[in-house]
Amino acid sequence: MGSLTQHKLPIIDFTKENLKPGTSSWHKASKQVLSALEEYGCFVAVYDEVSLDLHDKVFNKLEELFDLPTATKMQNKSSKPLYGYVGQIPVVPLYESMGIDDANTLEGIQNFSKVMWPNGNDGFSEAMIPFSKAISELEQMAVKMVFESYGVEKYYEPHLKSASYLSRVMKYRKPEMNESNMGFVAHTDKSFMSIIHQKQQIDGLEVKAKDGEWFRVELSPSSFVVMAGDAILAWSNNRIHSPHHRVMMNGDKDRYSLAQFSFMKGMVKAPEELVDHDHPLQFKPFDHIEFLEFYSRPENRRLESAIRTYCGI
Ligand SMILES: O=C(O)CCC(=O)C(=O)O
Numbered sequence: 001m002g003s004l005t006q007h008k009l010p011i012i013d014f015t016k017e018n019l020k021p022g023t024s025s026w027h028k029a030s031k032q033v034l035s036a037l038e039e040y041g042c043f044v045a046v047y048d049e050v051s052l053d054l055h056d057k058v059f060n061k062l063e064e065l066f067d068l069p070t071a072t073k074m075q076n077k078s079s080k081p082l083y084g085y086v087g088q089i090p091v092v093p094l095y096e097s098m099g100i101d102d103a104n105t106l107e108g109i110q111n112f113s114k115v116m117w118p119n120g121n122d123g124f125s126e127a128m129i130p131f132s133k134a135i136s137e138l139e140q141m142a143v144k145m146v147f148e149s150y151g152v153e154k155y156y157e158p159h160l161k162s163a164s165y166l167s168r169v170m171k172y173r174k175p176e177m178n179e180s181n182m183g184f185v186a187h188t189d190k191s192f193m194s195i196i197h198q199k200q201q202i203d204g205l206e207v208k209a210k211d212g213e214w215f216r217v218e219l220s221p222s223s224f225v226v227m228a229g230d231a232i233l234a235w236s237n238n239r240i241h242s243p244h245h246r247v248m249m250n251g252d253k254d255r256y257s258l259a260q261f262s263f264m265k266g267m268v269k270a271p272e273e274l275v276d277h278d279h280p281l282q283f284k285p286f287d288h289i290e291f292l293e294f295y296s297r298p299e300n301r302r303l304e305s306a307i308r309t310y311c312g313i
């Protein structure tokens with residue numbers, strides 16, 4: 001059945017020039033951010049800190065990366081659960097991805113790059129570092145707005161200190177004839193927040209609205225999806241929505257995208273200001289990486305809400 005509501009993600013201007021903390025435009029954007037995250041769990045940010053030239057450099061490098069032999073790509077490993085190479089999985093045959101831990105730091109990018117290109121590839125770091133830094137700043141602005149809007153900005157600096165960023169770079173090959181166009185199955189992110197970007201003109205991301213309708217997200221090279229993960233849902237004591245989303249391929253081109261996830265070192269807990277008689281505590285405090293470890297077990301991968309099963313009250 002078709003829907004009467006035509007869903008479309010709110011588009012919010014994050015052009016830095018227009019968005020200095022404390023200004024009226026900051027407050028206006030904060031209101032839009034909060035209402036988008038509570039209603040859809042995500043929004044599109046228009047953000048000019050990534051130029052078209054940088055966008056092109058990043059995706060040229062990602063194409064070069066995915067052209068490496070599978071055996072090399074499989075060397076992308078981590079001691080953390082779900083941080084390494086994912087690919088060659090029968091249920092998602094179009095999908096392949098790698099994880100870059102501490103992606104907003106020179107060390108993080110170089111540790112990854114050294115494994116992929118033992119003889120060096122300076123162009124990779126030169127593209128990825130400014131890109132990852134810019135999008136971690138976008139995430140930080142959105143998180144700061146959320147903390148301020150809920151009146152708990154005093155927790156923002158400690159929060160920032162314990163955040164780290166995992167970049168997952170992705171390739172979805174185009175489906176062959178008679179192959180399903182499903183790029184990646186419906187899921188919620190396990191992060192605190194995610195920033196998603198894609199190579200221009202190749203859409204594929206779909207989001208499920210609260211009424212159950214799936215709708216497609218259209219992105220320009222200067223736009224980024226800012227999406228709430230399960231951790232901010234629990235932190236906000238169930239105020240912020242963590243949306244189901246999936247990737248469906250259409251057209252005849254491979255799709256490249258990148259999702260940068262923030263993860264907290266240590267415990268995530270709802271601020272006491274967000275818990276009262278009308279809003280009783282809904283999630284026990286939890287360790288973010290232990291939650292990821294729980295989710296990484298095969299028997300927990302298809303739960304409707306892993307966070308509720310893990311620490312819901
Ligand atoms: O490729 C995309 O647009 C989204 C990827 C995604 O949802 C994820 O990596 O969690």
Ligand SMILES: [Fe+2]
Pocket residue numbers: 187188189245259
């Ligand atoms: Fe996701």
